[in-house]
Amino acid sequence: MEEDDDDDLRRHIASHSRRVMKVVGQIAKPRRAANFIRKRGKQGKDLLEYYFIPNNVFPDRAFRRRFRMQQSLFDKIMSAICNHDPYFVQKEDIFHVLGLLPKQKITTALRMLAYIAPANQVDEIARMGKTTILESLMRFSSAIEALYTNEYIRKPTPRDMRMLLRKDEI
Template sequence: MEEDEDDHHRRQKVSHSLRIMEAVGQIAKLRRAANIGKRKERRGKDLLEDYFIPNIVFRDHVFRRRLRMQRSLFDKIMSAVCNHDPYFVQKDDAFHVLGLLPEQKITAAL
């Protein structure tokens, strides 16, 4: 009879502990952060307009000051890196959305 009481008491303790752990788990439940719109397409377009298309915003001396190289050297590096490693080539993702431009990836890597 005493064993039954001890067993019952033990089950109540475990049950109480489980309820406390579940309550704490609900309070401290990790939540996934909301997706942040990174506007990568707009930023890539801005980078191209600023430095790489014929009607650029910033001239060669600004490009050289910011990236520490001439644009022609950057173009050679970009060409060589894109030919060597397919990571740097712009591709579609699973949702058929274009990824980052090679200029964005290489600028970030530099």
């Protein structure tokens, strides 16, 4: 009986997420406009230099403050998402120009969610177009839902409750 309730809850959450994604997709209908020279490669290298390489510019506490998670968790999520959806893997275009880094796409999605930031504000950070940012957000949300729904979006079990109470006591 409890499993049926969990399945109903998951289906309801999944259908709600699909409706939200559809609406966001309608808002972000691509229009042909002039392309800007965004220097995305430089911005990607800067992002790596600031947070992700061994001798990075900012300390670990700055990463935690900016991304609202530890770097190990970010890396775990990024790896799972890249394995789930090939959209996030860096590719070469027909002119042999490398596309956006997975960290750029995931960072924009996380910043939009964490800071409730609009696409144009994140554009200045990641040098991505509005439609690319919204596509990254939609795919990121879908991937998170697909990967983590069974484990995290469910009713807590008695074992989960005991663990949470123990953590609270500590």
